[in-house]
Amino acid sequence: MNEMTATLVATVREACSELSDAGAVAACADGGWNAGLWTALEQIGVTAVGVPEEYGGSGGDVAHAVAVLEVLGEFAASVPLAEAALLAGWLIAGCGGAVPSGPMTAAVAGPGLRTRPVGGGLSVQGRIARVPWARHAHQIALLDGARVIVLERADVRPAHGTNLAGEPRDDLDVDAVVPASRVHAASAVTADAFHARAALGRAALMTGAARRALALAVAYAGEREQFGRPIARFQAVQQHLAAMAGEVLLAKTAVEAAALAYDTGGDTELAVAAAKVVAGEAVGVVASLAHQVHGAIGFTEEHALRHSTTRMWAWRDESGNEDAWSAALGRRVAAAGAGGLWPLLTGPARSGG
Amino acid sequence: MDFWNLEPVALPAELDVLRADVRAFLRDELSAGRIESRCDQWLGGWDGGFSGRLGERGWLGMAFPERYGGTAAGALARFVVTEELLAAGAPVAAHWIADRQSGPSLLRFGTEEQKHAFLPRIARGECFFAAGMSEPDTGSDLASVRARGTRVDGGWRLAGTKVWTSGAHRAHAMIVLVRTEPRTADRHAGLSQFIVELPHPDVHVRPIRLLTGEHHFNEVVLDEVFVPDARVLGEPGSGWHQVTGELAMERSGPERFLSTFPLLSLAVERLRDHEASRVGAVVARMWALRQASLAVAGRLEAGAAPAVQAAAIKDLGTRFESVVTDTVRLLTRAVPDPGSDRPLPRLLAEAILHSPGFTLRGGTNEILRGVVAKELGTR
Numbered sequence: 001m002n003e004m005t006a007t008l009v010a011t012v013r014e015a016c017s018e019l020s021d022a023g024a025v026a027a028c029a030d031g032g033w034n035a036g037l038w039t040a041l042e043q044i045g046v047t048a049v050g051v052p053e054e055y056g057g058s059g060g061d062v063a064h065a066v067a068v069l070e071v072l073g074e075f076a077a078s079v080p081l082a083e084a085a086l087l088a089g090w091l092i093a094g095c096g097g098a099v100p101s102g103p104m105t106a107a108v109a110g111p112g113l114r115t116r117p118v119g120g121g122l123s124v125q126g127r128i129a130r131v132p133w134a135r136h137a138h139q140i141a142l143l144d145g146a147r148v149i150v151l152e153r154a155d156v157r158p159a160h161g162t163n164l165a166g167e168p169r170d171d172l173d174v175d176a177v178v179p180a181s182r183v184h185a186a187s188a189v190t191a192d193a194f195h196a197r198a199a200l201g202r203a204a205l206m207t208g209a210a211r212r213a214l215a216l217a218v219a220y221a222g223e224r225e226q227f228g229r230p231i232a233r234f235q236a237v238q239q240h241l242a243a244m245a246g247e248v249l250l251a252k253t254a255v256e257a258a259a260l261a262y263d264t265g266g267d268t269e270l271a272v273a274a275a276k277v278v279a280g281e282a283v284g285v286v287a288s289l290a291h292q293v294h295g296a297i298g299f300t301e302e303h304a305l306r307h308s309t310t311r312m313w314a315w316r317d318e319s320g321n322e323d324a325w326s327a328a329l330g331r332r333v334a335a336a337g338a339g340g341l342w343p344l345l346t347g348p349a350r351s352g353g
Numbered sequence: 354m355d356f357w358n359l360e361p362v363a364l365p366a367e368l369d370v371l372r373a374d375v376r377a378f379l380r381d382e383l384s385a386g387r388i389e390s391r392c393d394q395w396l397g398g399w400d401g402g403f404s405g406r407l408g409e410r411g412w413l414g415m416a417f418p419e420r421y422g423g424t425a426a427g428a429l430a431r432f433v434v435t436e437e438l439l440a441a442g443a444p445v446a447a448h449w450i451a452d453r454q455s456g457p458s459l460l461r462f463g464t465e466e467q468k469h470a471f472l473p474r475i476a477r478g479e480c481f482f483a484a485g486m487s488e489p490d491t492g493s494d495l496a497s498v499r500a501r502g503t504r505v506d507g508g509w510r511l512a513g514t515k516v517w518t519s520g521a522h523r524a525h526a527m528i529v530l531v532r533t534e535p536r537t538a539d540r541h542a543g544l545s546q547f548i549v550e551l552p553h554p555d556v557h558v559r560p561i562r563l564l565t566g567e568h569h570f571n572e573v574v575l576d577e578v579f580v581p582d583a584r585v586l587g588e589p590g591s592g593w594h595q596v597t598g599e600l601a602m603e604r605s606g607p608e609r610f611l612s613t614f615p616l617l618s619l620a621v622e623r624l625r626d627h628e629a630s631r632v633g634a635v636v637a638r639m640w641a642l643r644q645a646s647l648a649v650a651g652r653l654e655a656g657a658a659p660a661v662q663a664a665a666i667k668d669l670g671t672r673f674e675s676v677v678t679d680t681v682r683l684l685t686r687a688v689p690d691p692g693s694d695r696p697l698p699r700l701l702a703e704a705i706l707h708s709p710g711f712t713l714r715g716g717t718n719e720i721l722r723g724v725v726a727k728e729l730g731t732r
Contacts, residue, residue: 242722330629
């Protein structure tokens with residue numbers, strides 16, 4: 001980690017320690033959000049991390065965004081930073097638009113949405129399913145073919161829903177005439193590219209949550225005594241903890257390598273697919289072993305472990321689960337043909353002539 | 354905790370040229386029939402001629418400075434060469450231990466005379482090493498070795514037995530770990546390393562055949578072998594420190610997840626158009642393991658010795674090697690057959706029959722997880 005990233009991560013960690021402890025997380029349990037933490041993150045200047053400063057973003061690259069998201073995942077932070085920075089800010093800045101401040105989310109317009117030009121604007125009507133954090137967002141950046149439509153709160157009616165962890169996942173009923181100033185033409189972004197970045201954001205959060213679940217399990221195993229000694233002294237428990245650590249290390253490296261692929265012009269489609277699969281597998285192992293190590297207490301509402309594990313279970317199925325991304329990868333492998341797997345994994349070898 | 358300090362590495366563009374050269378060379382070797390693609394060739398594929406051809410091209414001893422016959426190309430360049438060799442299923446066993454760990458150990462702990470005596474020959478692919486660590490009663494618990502070294506006039510006399518010593522029947526030298534001082538409360542103290550040149554009249558090498566009947570392992574009896582002072586490696590008594598210094602190199606390399614890659618590479622064509630997600634799941638994990646292994650190479654390049662991360666990655670990688678085999682076995686429904694004239698049944702047979710070794714060699718997975726658990730603060 002370079003110095004700038006390390007400083008950023010340390011600052012975000014400090015804010016989370018103060019403002020996203022177990023009590024704060026529990027207070028957001030049923031569709032709430034952590035407005036105080038969001039304000040602190042705005043003051044740090046990371047709510048549009050990875051978005052160029054000239055468009056009103058926080059600067060930095062995808063690696064910075066991923067590093068911040070890992071910390072937010074660790075603290076189960078109830079803020080829409082993945083949506084605001086990795087998606088909405090990126091969509092708007094990509095069209096040359098000015099990125100608004102305040103909490104934002106983003107979605108791809110599906111077949112349930114109809115648009116037609118009216119007067120100087122665009123009529124938008126229909127429904128978009130399960131938009132993360134929608135009820136708390138001041139703006140919703142909507143990718144609709146080759147344009148990005150920025151909806152405001154008054155344009156939408158959220159039908160409340162949540163994921164396994166109680167994070168808002170609202171269906172949005174849209175009925176509005178959006179002025180031309182909020183309709184950005186000439187987006188070069190495909191829906192696939194949008195989904196890939198969304199998946200990377202989830203994978204980064206999952207890695208952070210898994211790291212927290214491991215830390216809780218290590219701490220608990222050191223405190224809990226059975227047969228006259230801490231259960232961490234039992235090899236069976238040690239093997240569980242080490243297996244968890246290996247999975248987290250692999251997922252973390254994969255997620256950060258995928259971010260690096262974005263920042264260095266690598267094969268992002270391959271990298272994100274692999275990272276989301278590996279992160280999904282990791283959280284499956286880590287969540288079940290973390291609960292196993294904790295015994296019955298970890299299975300209760302009073303214990304903080306649930307904040308991490310319910311998020312891991314929710315996030316692994318959002319933005320494409322292990323099977324969906326594995327299938328996408330499998331199709332790449334099939335398309336690469338005979339002898340094509342190794343070049344696919346390692347990148348093309350450029351001849352020195 | 355240092356455990357989480359592992360950065361992904363984007364390989365520098367100039368290594369693409371190296372990769373292309375290695376690929377072109379391997380294509381030539383394969384199409385001319387000089388080598389054959391097989392699984393687990395870093396244990397089973399001993400071909401001194403092939404090692405020599407790698408040496409001619411500067412692809413051995415890439416970690417050694419030029420004055421010792423190396424190319425000083427570094428850990429990342431070496432990673433590119435070794436992963437290309439492994440993915441192609443090329444026969445790399447002859448030089449493997451010398452290039453991976455004996456050479457770097459000599460470079461780090463050896464005398465000037467030792468470096469000149471061995472490193473240029475290793476880099477040319479003319480001098481192969483074996484690693485004398487395990488014993489009949491010493492496997493995972495390496496500090497319990499009983500082979501002993503006794504001070505005599507002008508050197509040391511070694512006695513004891515080493516086992517599972519790959520390639521000792523063909524190697525030119527062997528670095529052995531023996532006890533040179535009585536065991537004390539500090540069980541890691543009093544161990545030393547010696548370079549024994551082979552063949553040697555007082556070193557008796559007997560085959561221990563694998564369950565396939567193949568001869569790679571040996572029992573090596575040191576029958577009062579005289580080793581001159583000039584062949585002590587490093588400081589007498591510092592053997593434990595020296596051996597554990599090799600572990601990051603020994604445990605993190607691409608051979609820990611690529612032993613069965615030739616099988617997968619061959620099978621993917623058969624798996625087109627069906628079961629995309631099961632193939633994709635394997636490829637996803639392979640991609641991630643490669644990134645992690647590469648990240649360790651990046652830390653080695655920077656002069657660190659990330660032994661605990663290497664242990665974690667080896668645990669994941671070696672379990673994964675059998676997942677590859679099982680995925681190919683189930684999806685192709687091929688019947689493994691070591692005598693088949695078709696490559697898929699033959700490679701599948703090799704992968705299955707060699708699989709017990711994956712999670713044993715270089716530290717059992719249980720021991721590796723113990724190393725990780727200790728780092729987490731549980732012991």
